[in-house]
Amino acid sequence: SQQGEEDPQALSIQEGENATMNCSYKTSINNLQWYRQNSGRGLVHLILIRSNEREKHSGRLRVTLDTSKKSSSLLITASRAADTASYFCATDEGPYSGAGSYQLTFGKGTKLSVIP
């Protein structure tokens, strides 16, 4: 079942502007992750934020997590044309079962276009 749901579905901005994408989820989580996917290629992990963290930074990326609202946001500052891609949030819900399996549940993604 779908857990994370990104908003907006598509976002178009000018190079140099900031891009903000949001993710909402339904159940309790162990952590939330953001991934990036260039057209027709594999996903690349960007950042992981644990359920007891509220904010995390990595380069031009800033992620926030509000577990009371079951939501997260990804901010990309000073965007570049190369940031054009789809961005997905994924939730790790646990609990773990079997031989350590887990379910990482993805949303439909936000398609970001950065115009030079």
Next chain:
Amino acid sequence: ETGVTQTPRHLVMGMTNKKSLKCEQHLGHNAMYWYKQSAKKPLELMFVYSLEERVENNSVPSRFSPECPNSSHLFLHLHTLQPEDSALYLCASSQDPVSGITEAFFGQGTRLTVV
């Protein structure tokens, strides 16, 4: 390059064909996954292997058959597929999540077209 390699990158097959997708990881991970990505739908988890044992099968039709001969290799055997099975098939790996690390590393995917 993420350390997860999928072959082939593109595959066109008829509904009566049998083919296999291959995934290989060189990261020393214990868990491997198959995901299906169709247009305008969320990524769907198909199979999970942990320490070469299948631990999740999310109600996937039997025309998809996974195989994990060792912790570095994962296959997806395909037979008598339907046109709606056309999609991007992604392989991923991670360290066993019991250790608390669940970041997934994805391959570049196999674009499958069933005609």
